[in-house]
Amino acid sequence: MLDLQALRNDLAAVAARLSLRGYVLDSAKFMQLESDRKSIQVRTQELQARRNSSSKRIGQAKAKGEDTTAIMKEVANLGDELKQLETRLSEIQQELNAFLAVIPNTPHESVPPGKSEADNLEVRKSGHIPIFDFVVKDHVSLGEGLGGLDFETATKISGARFSLLKGGLARLHRALAQFMLDTHTEQHGYTETYVPYLVNADSMRGTGQLPKFEEDLFRVPRLMGEGVENFYLIPTAEVPVTNIVRDCIVPLEQLPLKFVAHTPCFRSEAGSYGRDTRGMIRQHQFDKVEMVQICHPDTSYQSLEALLGHAETILQKLGLAYRVVKLCSGDMGFSSALTYDIEVWLPAQNTYREISSCSNFEAFQARRMQARFRNAQGKTEFLHTLNGSGLAVGRTLVAVLENYQQADGSIIIPEVLKPYMGGLELLR
């Protein structure tokens, strides 16, 4: 959520920044809602004040045993108008909230303007793109050749966009997640967390998935008395982990909070029907190791650089080539103020593919979550939240398979993973 004060004080400036990312702010509607809200609120509070003082006088009179019919008559007609106004006021406030809830974050000033992926800015490249003296196979051929990747059975069990791993590949997948978690906890100072995979709607609203992106989620309805309460399968650990601080005032000295979690992620992939249909690249269920930082507004951009570095470290240790891009204004996610993507080299696709996304949300999520700290003056202020994949496990597996393949279809185990593979050197 954007800062309501900013909208009130400088609507045009906010609208201009939003237009950079292709969002057209309905300024007229906002001004209308605001002025309605204001006039009705003033009138409502006026009547409430009158009712309160009259009621108080009735109480005092009754205590003295005096007759109260005169005062009661005064108040008698207040009720209806007041009730109407109160209803109207809460309607308007709901409209205003609904209006605010679907406005994306404003991009940070350093974000390159642009419309699509094509306008993203390459920040740096790292590692060496491997050269093969044979025709490379993609991860599907490699995995199936090794007998460890079985999409046919996964489709039977669940449907399209699910995968079944077996044997060495399943272990390699687990090894990757373990390696990432250990690196972030032991070398980067993150606290490991184990979190719920089903969350409530408040949590989804807190991080910005709701109300706008319900169609991207798997919803799990649950009967609750008369009605239904919805759970949602998490699309990323960002949701449960960031919501740790929802409705919290975090003591200043505890900042920054750094959490890491390894979870499955569930995405409906509505609207991406034709894309990446082959292989593990785009699945309804995939594992991800996610880093989250909750920090002071003054240091959030330093934290973002650090967090990006933590994700890069994983790729460096795995010996994979990658590049870092800064997303342009039109390609950023709803809640983000600034996002770096890390793209890993995939030989079979002869290109870089996204494997991590690291974002600073500034106070956008914190405002939705009421996540605050108390500043030196004792006033509450909104925290800044950040997160980044460190990394997407499934795609990392794809990258390892493709980059470490040999002519006979076997896979060399990267040095850092050997301890997690019981010393195994080669997957065949």
Place this chain on the structure above:
RNA sequence: GGAGAGGUGGCAGAGUGGUCGAAUGUACUUGACUCGAAAUCAAGCGUACCGCAAGGUACCGUGGGUUCGAAUCCCACCCUCUCCGCCA
């Protein structure tokens, strides 16, 4: 699944229809005392919104209702705890 208890300010804990945004204790902040600290004493100490201000409004798990007036009464729901049963 059955039975019971309970959800009030950072915490503890009063409050069963009126002067209650809420006693009291504790924590915290400031001042006094002190070389300093402890103890003691005094004052302050929730959040949001409207207003230049004075001041006003809302919030006692959530949502509805009754009433001139609700933390307090009624209804529904959610959550927590205890016991029994079942279960990884």
